[in-house]
Structure formats: structure tokens, C-alpha cells
Amino acid sequence: METIPFIEYIKKLIKQAHRYQNTKISTGECFMPKYKFGVYKWVFLIISLLFYIFSRDFNSNILNTFITALSILVGLLANLLMTVYNMFLKLDGEITDTIYKKRVIIKKATFFQQFGYLNAYAILLSVLCIILCIIVQLPNFPSISVFDLLQYEFSFRICDILFVVLIWGYSLVKATLVYFALDLLYIVIFSISSFVDYLNGEISRMKENKNV
DSSP states (O other), rough: OOOOOOOHHHHHHHHHHHHTTBBOOTTTOOOOOOSSSSSHHHHHHHHHHHHHHHHHOOOOOHHHHHHHHHHHHHHHHHHHHHHHHHHHHHHHSSSHHHHOHHHHHHHHHHHHHHHHHHHHHHHHHHHHHHHHHHHHTTTTTOOOGGGGGGGGGOOOOHHHHHHHHHHHHHHHHHHHHHHHHHHHHHHHHHHHHHHHHHHHHHHHHHHHHHOO
């Protein structure tokens, strides 16, 4: 029995989303960052590291509100994704009898691909954030930070080692949640900015056609 290549789909989605995060829709040029991550992502990593070291408990009311907001966002993005997909399919029937029209359709296709991949990636990040929020709210986790561990006397007893590993793991989950939440916010803002860039380009093109 064949299985769905789930992991491969996720890898392709992440790869394409990373590519389209660095694509300027007006020109189609891709500007990949020199050091793997862009400036914003490095800032997100630093903020997450600070949360890893110093954060304690997150307020459960804030987390529950965040989960509700993410659930609504997933629904909205899923509907938007289907709309973009239907618009992308309609491009196949458009007439391309001139080089100009071919360029217009290629630009539209690039925009729909970028918008689609980024929205799908935002849905993936939202689901991950929801899962992490649930894990963070699990009971019986000690409400201390990694920094607080420096104030404790450590021994090599099994219970102390497990306690330290538990704090490290719990702090890592909180830091990962912060990073993905910031990345999700960045993706949503970038998608909106990309849409505005595409819209401005289309308006300029229509104005030029009317003046010809």
C-alpha cells in the first residue's frame, strides 16, 4: 500500500515559501539572503533566545485568546487559498497572442504562486503555533526559567538531571512558539505587502494602456 509523501510535501512547501519570501513581485527577481536567514529572521531568533533563557510561564488567558485568533486565521487563509487557486486555474484559458499578454499572464501566475505558497505556509505555521500553545499549557511544568537554574545547586542525581532537562525542553517549546508566532506575523504582513505591490503594478499597467 502506497503512502502519501507527507514529509516531502512539507519540505517543498517550506522551500517554496522561503523562496517567495525573497521574491519581488513587480520584477520577478529573487533576492535570497546571504546568510540563509534574512535580517528579520535573525531578529526573531534573538528574541526567541531571550525567551528561552528568561521566560517562565505564559499567561493561559493570552494563550487561549491566541489559539482562538489562530483558528480564525486558518479558516480565513484556507478560503483565500481556494480563491487564489481558482483564479490561477483561469489563467490557463486566457489568450496569449502577443508577447505583452504573455508577460502579463506570467506576472499574474508568479503572483498567484507566491500568494498561494505563502498562505499555505502561514496555515502550517498557525497549526504549529496552536499545537505549541497546547503543549505550553500542559500541567505540572515548573514555572522557572533557564536563567533561574543558575540559582540552584545542581547534583548528578537522576531527579536533578531530569529536572534540568525538563526546564530546557519546556523553555525550548516556549522559544519555538515565540519564533513561529513572529514568523507567522511576518508572513502575513509580507503577503499583504506583496499584494499591494502587485496591485500597484496592475494599476500602473492599466493607466499606461489607456494613455497609449
